[in-house]
Structure formats: structure tokens, C-alpha cells
Amino acid sequence: MNDAPGVIVQARQLGKQVASPGGTLTILADIDLTIAAGESVAIIGVSGSGKSTLLGLLAGLDLPTSGEVHLAGAALNSLDEDGRAAIRAGRVGFVFQSFQLLPGLTALENVMLPLELAGIEKAAELAAGRLAEVGLSERLHHYPRQLSGGEQQRVAIARAFACRPQILFADEPTGNLDQQTGAQIIELLFRLNREHAATLVLVTHDPAIADHCGRCLTLAAGRFTGEARRELD
């Protein structure tokens, strides 16, 4: 399969089934999706609709039971776990609901991680710059436990953008934050996404957040049930 120019994620006939005591459970079925570079896409749906599973498959964190995914020009099905990790290194950024900062490392060291994994030089300098972008220049040597929830998510965003990734996957980025802090984080996330001209794939159950995206896909019971597009400013 040849990727069309400008396409960064392509999924065809994607399906995911898991074995359960009651028989095989279908989590995702017949997902076809093409995301162009620079697009911002929200995947919206209720709990259990398969949003996070889809995100994991698109990012190569998991393999589909059927169908295939191409990420940044690579067919993920044909790669082993280390091969997929190598594709992610330097190209893909993540923002998780529960921040997932490594507790033993300082803010700076957390942001340095993806830079070093991608083999980028001057990691410390670059990481300090990213933390300045999210307004945390004063917190470089703090450990996650010494930071508030909002600050931790800022570190996570700085980490996500550290390598100037081609694509950013965000999984309920405000799920663990209060409303006001959540709004600030969303504002920061979208601002940086615009500045870095990255593709954004965001999973949320909050339509207000989805409204920030150029395209909104609704997922219900493992299938796409709707798509909306809007012109972004």
C-alpha cells in the first residue's frame, strides 16, 4: 500500500477483538481512517466505546486483530514491538490522562527522555527550552511529586513536543484536572500544536474540547458513527 503524499496515519478495515469468558468480544470493527499531516482530529465517544483502544492501535502501542495501520509511512503490522518503538522515537508524542511522568526523574530529565531515545544531541538544552515554552523554567529540577497536577501535565506536554514530533496523540489530557486547569492545558496544547505544525489526534468524551479540532469522529460500540468537520481559525 502506498501512502498518499501528506498522509501521516492511515487505517484500513481495522478491527480489535479480545477473548473473554463469554466468548470473543469485539472492541473495534471496520475502522477506516486517513489523517493528513497537520490535521487535528478528535475522537469522541462514551466510556467503553473503544476510543483509547483505537488511539493505541493508531500509535502502534498495540496491534489490531484485523486490518492494518500505517504510521509516518511505516506499515505497523509488519514491525515487531521494538520496530514500532523505533518509529515512535522522535516522530510521535504522547499526552496521557494521568500524565505518566517517571517519578524518579526531574522535570528536565523527563523531558530529555524522548530526545535521548531519538538520539538527538544537546538534549538537556532543548528540554530546558521546551519547559520554558510551557512556563516551567523555574521548575526544571523538581520531581513530579513536587509539582501540582496542572504543572505535571505541562511537563508531559513539554515532553510530548520535545522532539518536534510529526504527530501527537493525546488521551483525555484533562481527565485528571479541574475545569479551570483543564482549560489552560487545552489552550496550551493547541497553541503548541499550531506552533509546531504537528498533527494532533485527541481522544476525549468532552465535546467542548473536541470543538477545538478540525475534524471530529464519533465512536460508538467500536464503530465510527459520525464525522464533523469545521474550519479552524
Next chain:
Amino acid sequence: MSLINAAFTALKRDWRAGELRLIALATVLAVAALSSVGLFTDRVSRAIEAQATELLAADLVLESTNPITDDLLQRAQASGLDRTRSVSFRSMALAGERLELAEVKAVEAGYPLRGQLRTSSELFGAEQVATTVPGRGTVWVDARLMQALDINVGDTVKLGDIDFRLARIITYEPDRGGELFNIAPRVLINLADLNATGLIAPGSRAEFRLLLGGATEAIAAFREQVEADKSRGLKIQGIRDARPELRRALERAEQFLGLSVIVAVALCGLAIAMASRRFTLRHYDTCAMLRCLGASQRHITGLFTLQMLVLAALFSGLGAALGFLGQTGLTSLLQGMTARALPVPSAWPLLSAILAGIVAVTGFSLPQLWRLREVSPLRVLRRDLAPAPAASRIVFMAAIATLAFLTPWQSGNLKLTLYMFFGLLGTAAALAAGALTGIRVCARLRAGTGIAWRYGLANVARRAESSVAQVLAIGLGVTALLLLTLVRSDLLESWQDRLAPGTPNYFLINIQPDDVAALEGFLRERAATNTELYPMVRARLTQLNGRTLNPDDYTDARAKRLATREFNLSWASRLQDDNAIIAGSWWPKEPDGATYFSVEEEIGKDLGMALNDRLTYSVAGREITGTVRNIRSVDWDTFNVNFFVSANPGALDGLPATWITSFYLPSERRSMLIDVVRNFPSVTIIDVAALIEQVRAIMEQVSRTVEFVFGFTLLAGLVVLFATLQNTHDERRLEAAVLRSLGAGRGAILKSLAAEFLALGLIAGLLAALGATTISWLLARFVFDLPFALNGLLWLLGPLSCTLVVLGTGIAGTRHVLHVPPMVALRNA
């Protein structure tokens, strides 16, 4: 009944879930260690106690360094006691060109009065109970001597002036049974042949014994009679005081092994405490649900306590079974050293180990489990509601109390327990402080490293508490093993190195006055040595400044011994080269008819002798009194003949004396010794090198048993390591998933794990090397008074072995994170 059922069900469920495996493993290990050592020491001590009469071969033994008088024999006869005499001494046994120092015992009919003497007619042949003693002109010897001399039944063995025919092989000798360490092989001859050998002359070093048997009352009455008459200088041994030195040695060994085991138990306890912390955390939800469904706090406590007790009992039983196997291993390590087969193991050490296992599990796990009763039923709605974790103060106190309860159980001695206990706590605290410093240094070093090292070192620092536990657990075991292997041989070598080349390696003792001139000439001619022969007289110090010497006046054990035993007095016209006068002056040039003594400074200090004190010695029934004219220092390391107390020439004239000398003989001239024995049959040759070799062999066997015990400590350390790894299991899984989602490959994660465990192992190894070096310095400086030499090998082997162990176990215990799917990072919200 329902609670018991519930506990069993819960136990089964938690076992299947793998929650209890480490607690079970730690219990098995602790009980195996306790029971193997317990069974072993029990068997050895019962071997000694059970046959106390047999150990004496009589009901009462009177021992003297002078021949048993006829008067004493008649009194024993008058009291209606069975009696028989024996004389024991060391002498050279000669067969063809082969020589061996042997323990000769001359016995007469009736020996042994208690127990059995067993012999066989061929090596490893069928055993028979002896009804007689060796006939005139024959010897019975043990297998060791036959091997050493390469002789068989019917061959000739020369003792002193007489050629004996080897008649039978001794397989079991009752009054030798308790000797754990037999230095020289045994030769049994008939007492009637003794004089003809010419081996015993006045002043010869020998033990004369009168063995007595009879009714308990008659024995007691006779004992009282003899005790009242102190002038005879008799050593009395009854059943109760059989082999006191052996009992003391055994008691010490028992205490030492018991306390070494406590180190292993303490580490197992640490593992149990850690594993039960995780167990508790993972049961918050279950307890919340149970509470929600109406279970009372009492029910919760009862359920988990019962579950732990059943687990403890089951696995303590398994541990005891393994301990039973372990003690067979321990016993076989001592093979050849024990003179007799040990009695079969008894049940008590097993039961007590099982009980101790249950106490340990309870003491180390309950403070954690107790928190489960505090779990709020509201947790089913709000998962963040968790009880405060068990206060570390309470956990710590409970651990100390448990150990404090178990320690005296092992040592049976309160004072020693306290010393050991606080010594152990101190060592652990010092190690912990060292570990913490190492961990801090690691944390600083990580700034300049790559991703794997940075993440690995960061983990060491972040989990400082469990890192300290890991370092402590592994470091302690390796310290002990380094001490037992490298440091032990270092000390022995350092002592041997200290001996200058040409240091005398042979002693000749029991040289009779008539042989002195001839032997001097012989040695000059044949050994090319110009060695001096020194006279000596066996004497007992009876009075100091007119006051009768009482051993009870001295608190020091050595002084007590010196005050009771006979020692050798010599005389000399000039001061020996390796002696120096530190107070007073040498004798006047012209004899003034007075008796003077020259006293070695250490014995002078011990017995409280000062310049100008008047000493009275009893020698063969005569009293010699003289004045201390000088105090001198002696360089004992020269291995030259030296004396604690010397008199001026003439002062000891007319007393029974033998001569002694020491000299260096290169090994190629060793054959000359055979001519010494041929020409001077009464002379006894002592081979220093062979003695050192025997001592070394015994040390080696004993330290192997201790190594065995410390093997448990090392295993316990590994269990602690696993317990800490298990506690970080969930964290590690999540972190690995996050790293993978950020693009880290398996290699990068493996490297970071390796970095973490390398650092931990290195810290533990450096601390172990430091600990072993410090202890060896303390031993060299304060105990053995030897020059301290730093052993570089400690600093190589310590870190290397610790690193390998920690790295291997660490990777084995965490390798699962390499296969964590990165999706876990998304799922674990």
C-alpha cells in the same frame, strides 16, 4: 468454624494469585536455617552429655602429673571401689623409616571401668568388644596411625626402647569419645610395659590417672575425702564435670552458630515484612468489600491472622524438613573430626524451629496486616480512601521484639544476646548509613550519564528505602563470607610470614639428663645446629609472698588456669638473646647461695608477681622458695624455647629435670629424626609445621560449617531482594510501558535495569569489602596482634560477587517488564 473455612479459602485464593509465595519462601528459609543448626548442635551436645560416664570410662577419675601413689590405691581399695590406672603421654612411634607423633596410653586390666573398648583384627573389619587390654609386648592402635606409618596387624611399632607387635585396631575408645578434635593418633599399650620403654622418667610430661567405679555413695564419699586433701594436687573429674573445656567450647560454638542463624532469620523477617506490606496494600479492596457486606473489624483481623498462621505452620513444617536434610550436610562437613558417630536427631530442635518460624511470621507480618481492619467500607465508592500505612515505628518495634524474643532462644545466654543484638543492630545501622551515602552519590553521578544510566540510577535513589534494604541484605551475607574465606587465610598467612626463615620447626622434649651431652653432640654433627638444651622442672606455684595461692583470687580465666596448673621452671646462667630485662637485674656473677627467679612480664602481670616478691613452688613434694630478681620480656614469635619463670643455676639442683630444645631442620635432612628416635628413644619430637597444618585443617573444617550457616544468610538476602522487587512490580510495569510508548526499545529498558542493579550491587560489594577489611583490621590489631595487610582481592571479589548476584537476581526478578505492552500506559489511567 466459618472463620477457619474462610481463612483456608482465602489462603488458597491468595496462594494461587501468587501473593504469598515470598512470605512462604522466607518462612521456609528461616526455619530451615534454625532447624539445621538446632539439630546439629543438639546432636553434638547430646553425644557428649548422654554418655558422660562413658566419657570418663569410669565414675570418678583422679588425674595427676605424678604417678598415682600406692597410698591412694589402698584407700580406694579400702573404700570398696573398682580401680584401674592409666598413663597418657605423647611419644614418637616408629615403624621402619616412618615416624609419627602419637598419644600413647598405657592401661592395665579392668580398663575401661565404664563403657566399651572396641577393636577389630583388620582395617575396617568387624568390631568386637574388648574384654582385656593389650597383652605384654603388643600395641593396639587406631586406623589413623596405621595409615600414617603404613603398617598392618603383625607389623612392628617401636615405642622408646621396645619393639611392639601390632595386635589389634582400636575402633572405639570410650574416654576419647568427646574429643571433637583429635590431634594425634592413639596407641594403647599394657601398663606393665611402660617402664621398659624408658619413655617415662621423673619429670616427663605425662598424665597419670586413677579410674574408679562403684556405688554412687561410695564414689561421693571417696571424692569428698580426696577433695579435702588439697596437697596432692589431684584433678578430680566426676560425671558432672566431665570434659568441662569441651563443654565450654561446644557452648560457644552453639551460641555462635545460633546467633549467625539469627542474622539469616532477621533478613527473612525483613522479607516477610516487605512482602506482607504489598499483601496488605493489595487487599484494601477485598476488605472494603467485605466490610461493605457486613464483616466486622474482628472478622477481618481474625481472617487474615488465621490465614497467616496457617501459612506459617505449613511452611515452617516444610522448612523443618529441609533443615533436617541441611543438618546431614553440616554433620558430613565435620566428617572425620568427630571421634564417634553422633546420636540420631531428636524432635525438639525441629519443633522449636517450627515454633520460631510461626513467631517470626506473626511478628513481622501482623503489624502490617492489622491495618486491614482500618479499611473503610466507603472505599468501594471512593478508591482513594486508604488507611494510613502501618507506622514504621510500630513495624520496627514489632520486628525488634520478635528478634529479641528469638535471639536468647538461640544463644541461651542473656549477656551474649545483648552484645550480639546491639552489635548486629549497630552493624546494620552502619551498613544502612553507608548504603544511603552510596545511593546519594549515585544520584549525583547520574547528571553526566546517558539515558539508561540516568534512569537506572534515578530508580536507585528514588526507592532509597528498598535500595538500602537490598544493599543491607546482600552486603551482610557477602561480608560474612569474605571474612570466612579471604580474611581467615590472610590472618593465618600473615602469622606464618612473620616467622623469620630458619625459625625452629622441631622441638625435642623429654630429654633425659643422661642424654643431654650426647644429644648436643649428635645435633651439632647431624643437624649442623648449635642449639642449646634447656633444663626444665615441672612445678606448681603454691605461695606468693607467703600466702597460699587461691585460683579464686583471680578473675581472669588465664590467671585462674595458671594458678592451678603445673608449669615448667628452668634455670639459666645467662639471659637468652630473645629476652630483655625490663625491671631488676640478672643474677650476681658469684653465687650467693640464695634462690632467685626471673619472671616473664605477661605471666607476672596475670598472677600479680612483682620485683622482690617471694615465690614458693612445689616440685615433686619439695618446696622451693626464692625472690623475684628481675622481670623480662620474651619474643615468643622466635619459636625458641622460653620459660615463664627461670631460676639461677643451682637453685633447682637435685630435682627431677628433663631437657628441651628447638631447632630448624630443613626438610631434606628430615631423615635424621629417625636416628634421634633410635639413639634417644625417650625423646619426643614435635613437628611444628605438622601441628600448624593440623590446626589449619581443623580451622578449615570448622569454618566450612560456619560458611554453611552464612549460606542461609546469603539466601535470605536474595529473598529480601526479591521482596523489594516484587514491591516495585506495578511501578516498574507502568514506567516500562511509558518508556516504550516514548519510543524506547527493549534494549534501552534492559540497559536501564542493568544500570540500576549494577549500581546496587557495586554499593553492596564495596560496603562488604569495607566491612570485611574493617573487621580484619580489628582482628589483626586487637585480637591477634599481627601486622595488618590490606587485601586487594577483597576489594575485587566483594564488589564483583555482589554485582553478579544483584545483577543476576535483579534482572531475573524484573525481566517481565521487558514484555510489558506499551498499551498499559494508556490503560493505567
